[in-house]
Amino acid sequence: xxxxxxxxxxxxxxxxxxxxxxxxAFREHLRGCAWCAAHSLELLQTxxxxxxxxxxxxxxxxxFRARMQKAFAVPRNPGRNFNWLPALAAVAAALLVVVxxxxxxxxxxxxxxxxxxxxxxxxVATLASSNPVDVVSSDRHxxxxxxxxxxxxxxxxxxxxxxxxxxxxxxxxxxxxxxGAELIFRVRQxxxxxxxxxxxxxxxxxxxxxxxxxxxxxxxxxxxxxxRYFVIGDASADDLDKLSSLLKSST
Amino acid sequence: xxxxEERLVxxxxxxxxxxxxxxxxxxxxxxxxxxxEAEDLVQETFAKALKGFSSFQPGTNFRAWIYRIxxxxxLTSRTGLKSAATVPLDAEGxxxxxxxxxxxPESILLERLDQQLAREALDQLPVHYREILxxxxxxxxxxxxxxxxxxxxxxxxxxxxxxxRRALRDTAQKMQRS
Numbered sequence: 001x002x003x004x005x006x007x008x009x010x011x012x013x014x015x016x017x018x019x020x021x022x023x024x025a026f027r028e029h030l031r032g033c034a035w036c037a038a039h040s041l042e043l044l045q046t047x048x049x050x051x052x053x054x055x056x057x058x059x060x061x062x063x064f065r066a067r068m069q070k071a072f073a074v075p076r077n078p079g080r081n082f083n084w085l086p087a088l089a090a091v092a093a094a095l096l097v098v099v100x101x102x103x104x105x106x107x108x109x110x111x112x113x114x115x116x117x118x119x120x121x122x123x124v125a126t127l128a129s130s131n132p133v134d135v136v137s138s139d140r141h142x143x144x145x146x147x148x149x150x151x152x153x154x155x156x157x158x159x160x161x162x163x164x165x166x167x168x169x170x171x172x173x174x175x176x177x178x179x180g181a182e183l184i185f186r187v188r189q190x191x192x193x194x195x196x197x198x199x200x201x202x203x204x205x206x207x208x209x210x211x212x213x214x215x216x217x218x219x220x221x222x223x224x225x226x227x228r229y230f231v232i233g234d235a236s237a238d239d240l241d242k243l244s245s246l247l248k249s250s251t
Numbered sequence: 252x253x254x255x256e257e258r259l260v261x262x263x264x265x266x267x268x269x270x271x272x273x274x275x276x277x278x279x280x281x282x283x284x285x286x287x288e289a290e291d292l293v294q295e296t297f298a299k300a301l302k303g304f305s306s307f308q309p310g311t312n313f314r315a316w317i318y319r320i321x322x323x324x325x326l327t328s329r330t331g332l333k334s335a336a337t338v339p340l341d342a343e344g345x346x347x348x349x350x351x352x353x354x355x356p357e358s359i360l361l362e363r364l365d366q367q368l369a370r371e372a373l374d375q376l377p378v379h380y381r382e383i384l385x386x387x388x389x390x391x392x393x394x395x396x397x398x399x400x401x402x403x404x405x406x407x408x409x410x411x412x413x414x415x416r417r418a419l420r421d422t423a424q425k426m427q428r429s
Contacts, residue, residue: 011409015387017394046419046420049364049369050385050419051389053367053369053370054384055277055389056273057277058277058281059276060276060293064276065272067294068269071297072265072269
């Protein structure tokens with residue numbers, strides 16, 4: 001069944017064009033509506049596919065660029081002396097360094113954004129799925145052994161008694177063709193996914209510890225013992241902090 | 252604090268336009284479909300923009316202004332006139348913005364749109380869908396900027412974008428099946 005209440009606003013949501021109050025209401029709604037979650041994900045995938053298919057697809061060739069530069073560049077006043085030559089050389093060298101640094105920085109930023117958006121997709125896919133977990137158990141002593149032989153590493157799960165978090169279950173997840181663990185927790189009405197992958201599946205684009213917001217989800221990530229942890233959900237940053245601390249204390 | 256005199260001088264045409272050259276060329280090529288026409292289109296756009304630069308108000312959106320010139324130049328070109336002739340008259344009519352309902356969340360998650368397919372499907376789309384997808388996803392313009400570029404109300408931007416995305420997926424699915 002289509003969601004009549006929000007179907008007409010999904011595009012505005014994925015384009016970040018909903019007024020803040022509507023966006024908050026929609027995020028609340030998204031938790032309980034598989035139809036909206038799946039269609040939002042579909043729109044995000046379409047956006048990403050068009051972006052990567054069409055960006056910089058066609059580049060002007062050098063002769064056209066030179067022609068345009070010549071035709072539209074404003075002629076400069078010639079300098080009166082040549083004292084500026086060494087200064088120009090220094091500026092050019094500095095510029096090269098800046099260009100090289102910003103290139104590396106931008107490339108890492110792009111990779112980081114792709115990675116975060118991939119994780120947000122995985123989390124939304126779990127929310128939207130009618131079978132969100134492969135192993136249904138709130139017992140860490142059942143969930144951890146279930147992964148044996150399914151993923152190429154092992155990890156520890158924290159004791160949750162006395163905390164507001166409930167372990168709902170777990171599933172195998174994939175990032176960059178490498179298998180990892182996805183643990184699904186609940187805190188009040190919010191669902192949180194914890195992804196654990198080997199560091200080498202993620203690469204070196206992320207800082208050792210980080211926290212940010214991706215597509216309105218809060219995300220925390222850290223690396224420990226060659227494993228990269230991601231905690232993602234629409235719960236508050238404070239809740240994510242608490243769950244992250246519990247996970248860190250168990251590793 | 253002292254503001255240097257140079258900061259008060261409005262940016263020159265070259266300073267504003269040249270950094271957009273690559274992006275304008277990419278957009279032009281997607282509209283026109285080949286290198287020669289894309290080059291002519293960009294060159295003509297720059298010439299028109301330079302000529303009309305005195306009418307451009309500093310501080311307003313230069314990007315939307317120059318994209319609008321490029322797009323209007325394209326629509327009056329031979330290829331543009333031909334492609335505009337295929338625009339359905341009722342393109343903006345009706346309220347069929349709701350996505351198709353017969354698909355389940357699971358079936359949607361299985362249909363991932365890959366880059367190659369998206370590229371081919373984008374090529375097949377009518378120009379009014381292709382241009383709005385490019386402005387939104389590639390140029391990352393806000394609805395307000397798109398509205399200024401295409402000279403349509405923001406409500407129409409939203410409904411046209413929604414139709415364009417659906418048309419893209421439908422086209423991709425048809426291509427996959429054949």
